[in-house]
Amino acid sequence: MKIINLQFPNKYSAKKKEFVLAMGYFDGLHLGHRAVIQQAKRIADKQHLKLALLTYSQSPAGFYVNDPVLKVPILPFRQKMQMLEKLGVDTIFLIDYNLTFGSQSPEDYVDNYLAKLGASVVVAGFDHTYGSLKDKADMKHLPRYANGRFEVYTVRECSDYFGKISSTRIRRLLSEGDLQAVNELLGYQFQTVGFVVHGNQIGRRIGFPTANQALEEKQLLPKSGVYAVRTKIVTGPLAGRSFNGMASIGRNETFGSDNPITIEINLFDFSADVYDEEIIVYWISFLREQVKYANAEALIDQLKQDRIDSLDLLKEIPKSKNYS
Numbered sequence: 001m002k003i004i005n006l007q008f009p010n011k012y013s014a015k016k017k018e019f020v021l022a023m024g025y026f027d028g029l030h031l032g033h034r035a036v037i038q039q040a041k042r043i044a045d046k047q048h049l050k051l052a053l054l055t056y057s058q059s060p061a062g063f064y065v066n067d068p069v070l071k072v073p074i075l076p077f078r079q080k081m082q083m084l085e086k087l088g089v090d091t092i093f094l095i096d097y098n099l100t101f102g103s104q105s106p107e108d109y110v111d112n113y114l115a116k117l118g119a120s121v122v123v124a125g126f127d128h129t130y131g132s133l134k135d136k137a138d139m140k141h142l143p144r145y146a147n148g149r150f151e152v153y154t155v156r157e158c159s160d161y162f163g164k165i166s167s168t169r170i171r172r173l174l175s176e177g178d179l180q181a182v183n184e185l186l187g188y189q190f191q192t193v194g195f196v197v198h199g200n201q202i203g204r205r206i207g208f209p210t211a212n213q214a215l216e217e218k219q220l221l222p223k224s225g226v227y228a229v230r231t232k233i234v235t236g237p238l239a240g241r242s243f244n245g246m247a248s249i250g251r252n253e254t255f256g257s258d259n260p261i262t263i264e265i266n267l268f269d270f271s272a273d274v275y276d277e278e279i280i281v282y283w284i285s286f287l288r289e290q291v292k293y294a295n296a297e298a299l300i301d302q303l304k305q306d307r308i309d310s311l312d313l314l315k316e317i318p319k320s321k322n323y324s
């Protein structure tokens, strides 16, 4: 998969029309986004064209708001690119999103970018917008701006019992810790990526060593609490192996009141040293809230129960389920 970076003003101009182009920021690559990309892929296969994606270096919606959480993607960039490759995308046009780019009229956006990327067909979701004037930069107006230079295909709403499947809904469910619902809507397991760092070495003393995950970049986290997880080791002698486990997001208040928030994973049936290795944690299900226990013994009793509860939850998830 090739990534072509585009700036403002755009200097790229394709020589031939070889693509079906799906466009969107695709925050989280959830089921609704997959429907768009898969539809584009079907058209590409039928018409013997390649599949391209037009997307942005940062969230256009997040760009205009102050809330830092909304600027952090649901799925880290590298993971997103890996998944897009698996979905059959040949080329990514990655636009460096900034104020001047975002202030273009919809007509200019189409002339300066969309029409220059070698797209024979452009595909996007029913509510996709592509510029500041949202009521004029919608899918209804796009065929007029295209003016015969490419076809337009609009993918209809992807919804469930509660309504539209959306990044906003997934973000809310994450902040509530409802990982089962999050994972249903994503179509894969919500994940965090990072390296194992040293903690206070209390874990091994209480019989529950924990790999402490330091995140590589700003990533979204579920709410503080205890979760059943699956963890893939990415680097080192155990690279590629996955283990069931239980994880804690919190301040370890049983052991002091000023601790920073840490992500700690106790892996089941595991005893290796994984310091400094990269790991991916797949968050499967919420177990309970964080508790400040009176002493380590009370925490240990609870951890024994957490292990039983985690194993119970994890056995319902087939190993073949999409952990990519």
Ligand SMILES: Cc1cc2nc3c(=O)[nH]c(=O)nc-3n(C[C@H](O)[C@H](O)[C@H](O)COP(=O)(O)O)c2cc1C
Pocket: 199, 200, 201, 202, 203, 204, 208, 210, 212, 226, 227, 246, 247, 248, 251, 252, 253, 254, 255, 264, 265, 266, 289, 290, 291, 292, 293, 299, 303, 306
């Ligand atoms: C499944 C799990 C649940 C946990 N629950 C709590 C909790 O409710 N309260 C708490 O203070 N610490 C909790 N912890 C965090 C432990 O206090 C922490 O892992 C321990 O202090 C080891 O820290 P260390 O990695 O710095 O050695 C939990 C850890 C795990 C793995």
Ligand SMILES: Nc1ncnc2c1ncn2[C@@H]1O[C@H](COP(=O)(O)OP(=O)(O)O)[C@@H](O)[C@H]1O
Pocket: 196, 197, 198, 199, 200, 201, 202, 203, 204, 205, 208, 209, 210, 211, 212, 265, 266, 267, 268, 269, 270, 271, 272, 273, 274, 275
């Ligand atoms: N079952 C296990 N789960 C998690 N980490 C383990 C396990 N067995 C061994 N380890 C290793 O032990 C380390 C955790 O031990 P711990 O006493 O909690 O130290 P720290 O406070 O530095 O995290 C992990 O980083 C990992 O290298």
